[in-house]
Amino acid sequence: MATRRRVAAFDFDGTLSKRDTLIPFLIEAAGRRRFTTVTSRLGALGLLGKVPLTDRDHMKELMIRELLGGRDEPVLREHGERYARQVLATKMNDSVVSRLKEHRDSGHEVVLVSASLVYYLDPIARILGVDAVIAVEPTVIDGVLDGTLTHPNVRAEQKSIRLSEWLDQSDGSDTAKKSDTGKRTVELWAYGNSSGDHELLEQADHAFWLGSERKRPDNVTQFTSETPIR
Secondary structure, three states: OOOOOOEEOOOOOHHHOOOOOOOOOHHHHOOOOHHHHHHHHHHHHHHHHHHHOOOOOHHHHHHHHHHOOOOOOHHHHHHHHHHHHHHHOOOOOHHHHHHHHHHHHHEEEEEEEEEEEEEHHHHHHHHOOOOOEEOEEEEEEEEEEEEEOOOOOOOOOOHHHHHHHHHHOOOOOOOEEEOOOOEEEEEEEEEEEHHHHHHHHHHOEEEEEEOOOHHOOOOOOOEEEEOOOE
């Protein structure tokens, strides 16, 4: 009989953190002048219909290509280490961090599933004792970012797809899949706050919402500091 895995998956921006963390990191890594120049140019191209401003995934790829393409990855890793300490000191949602620690202390596996960058999520995960990070990862060739991403943006259905892949790949006994009786052998908790988390929450046995109450999906529990794990 397969051992039942217990896994807690957390979105980051607006869930574990109080607000967006990607744009401040891009400004810090690229410099405010460069960031302003790139975003202004992309905005102008959008008004001319040459780039799809409403396609969030495509726009993120363009921004990362323009702002980080050609950069040395070790330098960005250093930026990420410094930025991670800033985020942990000033931008975290304490009640959700406490819930993460509760999962960890209960022996559950904990994973971040986020559309933010691995450069600062990796050190945050290390400090918080998180088992894995599924996040935006630029392609690196010979230590330099080539301006593309190794996977599609980790948002919406990609969150569910990437988490399922991780569950399969991280379990040698294959307990992430259904048993012969058809019963799931993973018990999954998920935490999110936006439309980009809906598919992740639908995948979970226990789903918790940190966004606006009026936007809460059906069958998802509104999270408060008093909300029990079950």
